Amino acid sequence: MHDHDLDRRTFVQRTGAATGILALAGCLETDDDTDEDEDTGDPSNGDDAVPRFPEVEDPPAAVYRPTHRESMRMLEPITAGEYTLAPMLSYPHPFWLVTGGAGEDDIERVDPEQGRGVHMMFTLWDDETGIVLPVDTSATITISQNGERIGSPHSPWPMISQEMGFHFGDNIPLEDDGTYTVDVELPPIPTHTTGDLEGRFTDSETVTFEFEYDRAFREQVVGGVEYFDESEWGERGALEPMDHGHDDHDDDGHHDHDGDGHHDDDGHHDDDNGHDDDDGHHNDDNGHHDHGHVPYSALPPADAYPGTRLEPTDEADTDLPRSGDAAIFATLLESGSRLADGDDQYLLVSPRTPYNRVPLADMAMQVTVERDGEPVGDADGTRLVQTLDSEYDLHYGASLAALQSGDAITITFESPPQVARHQGYETAFLEMPPLEFTVPEEP
Amino acid sequence: MTLPDRSALSRRDYLRTLVAIGGATALSACVSESGAIDIPAGTDDPDSLPDRQHAWNDSLSRDDDGNVQPPDHHVLVPLALLDEPTDETRAQLEDAFRTLERAYEWSTDGLLFTIGYTPAYFERFDDALPESVDLPKPTALTASEDPAIDEFDALLHLASDHSQVVLEAEEGLFGDHDDLNGVAVETDLTGVFERLEDQRRTGFVGAGLPAEHTDVSGVPDSVPEDAPFFMGFRSGFEGSQATEDRVTIEDGPFAGATTQHVESLETQLRTWFEQDSHPMRVRKMFSPEHADENLVGDVGEKLTTTNGLTDERIDATEADARRGVVGHAQKAARARDDDGPPLLRRDFNTVDGDRPGVHFLSLQHGIDDFVRVREAMIGDDLDVMHANNGILSYIFVTRRGNFLLPPRSLRALPRATPQ
């Protein structure tokens, strides 16, 4: 049996050697000396000597800029079979689980059990196409030290964060300093795949990597946290995707503020119109990867999709209509499309985060069609199937019998994306009212 | 084998640890710890015992709601035959079992036991098992598992509320112990079977027992005090269990037999208790409605003789999945048919290998029933994220075995086609 309090003290002592950095980052502030934005009911803030985790008071029910930018250590990506996996380690920190339902009561904040340990993340992508796999895989992680397994096997959560996009992750408590070995078992991927991805990902693979948990690591990840000016906290907008793999393959573990693997330009996006799809700056991450480069899970911008783009019935002041702040792109691929059955058309719905175009996985949605006020097809609606396509990436789709211009298409969100959330995403994509679209006139 | 440090453990935990260790030294430590307890004696009249080996329910104690309660302590002893079965070894085995029945009452205060035979055992016979017995070789049932398969010949299941009894019975059959509760051991199993120590499995079940194991790495302090099972809830309500009749093979030469599946799994309790909230655990274990309507209570104390699943809720499984979360019991209950639930679950907790887990032991008419229910539990047909698909993301299957539990009259090295 271990003593949590003792652990905390040891941790403080150890990290205390890096006080210069810590003080800069404000890490050792405790509940007493932080402002009212601190979640005071929570003992894991401050006194664990993990960086403090201020929350935004009354954040918008939308994507917002978090209070700080996390820092992390990137490990070398590992290839196994068809997959490449890039592990990333940060300090244990809160995140949110969606508890299966809609509305703000259905999200639950998860605090780390102890300060000692890591927040372990990995991005998984297809080595051939470079597509990040935002899939619901039942991966299993086992951790060992000196050949002895630590704890029980464990399934990481699928998560989204503004900087990392879609990834898998969890907080993992660790007691001792030293080298840890991680085995990640990847079972076949159950997600429906199409295009060049059809018939792929049918083998199980195991990826193994090691990491060092020590003072240098803690100094790096704790010292690298960047707190934003309080005036920006909670602003609508998002952090830029992380510029992975350029400057962070450190082995020395000594990092200053500039070396923690994120853009230092203050290029956050504001919530003005039209930024949903046209920034395109990381779109080139799809399709290739050089050694050590970790792709970001950005969907193609709206204008990269073929077909007849459906028009939102209600005037939207954003480029794409939003539901629960999720940007919803919908297009109708003509019959003959490889995705459609027989002579049907194919409705492709691609929900994504605003600003960074991160795919919103693990939703359930259905569509109903009305022509002149009368239901067409199944009045109860047609379910859209979550699909991963080599060209269109993650989307939800269904074959539909010939639609006509003027048809009203209602997309109903039975469940919002069930993926876990990092700060800045936990108040968005929860309550998602239906959206209505119209099939436009032939051009 | 070194014994655990007595002073570091509670009495119950010490006894549990001794069962896990097994052997003569553990037995004598157990006897001196338990002191002289009165174990009710068995019977000289084998005909007074039930024909079915799996007829335990009439001899089990009941909880306040009237549900049968499993015995506290369990040992699964894997056995490999040393030689091909002969009439002589059959007689030796039967004698040894009768010794156990003379020594201990057929009850949780005494001893309950079964012996089951694997498909690998029956392969030695020229004839295949009769049609009436469905006993295929076990296979992996989920995409994420790569289980070891029980390929030895037989599995002995010993169960009692007294750790001393399971240890003593095992030592009487395989060790030097020659006195069982005042009955002299004249025949044991030496020469017939070899005990496969490295695959021996042990466990426990009962309110409070799981919470005594927070010293084991992977068992968080947050395991509820009163929980009978590691994952924190009561299980085995009468309404969600098959009857012994239902799981009994009625026809053919093995009439009175049943099949047994043992799925050994590890559990991830840290994330279950430290990350999921209680309502979330209720959703994932029972159904979303159980959480919304607060039907369960802390550990299931609000439930009585059923798990509270209405037909309506079971039918709503698919819709609940699309709303985000689906419950384990809800999903599994989809496999009920006109005769009710097909499985008689007799699973128990374990800390074998110093890791929390479950030996999920279940009895059913044929292994196909087990597979059908397990598939309902996997829910490949459900549109739900793995992490919200019942308890699937908290359990990790390590081993599977299928067994035939013949009727008592055929329990000693049966032929594939008994006359």
Ligand code: HEM
């Ligand atoms: C860690 C492992 C497991 C735990 C903790 C667990 C726990 C539970 C609990 C608490 C219930 C609800 C109470 C009850 O109905 O008695 C339940 C029901 C059930 N479980 Fe499990 N279970 C586990 C594994 C399994 C496995 C591997 C199966 C195999 C198919 C299974 C099959 C069932 C069935 C059939 C029901 C009852 C459904 C009905 O009411 O018809 N369980 N389980």
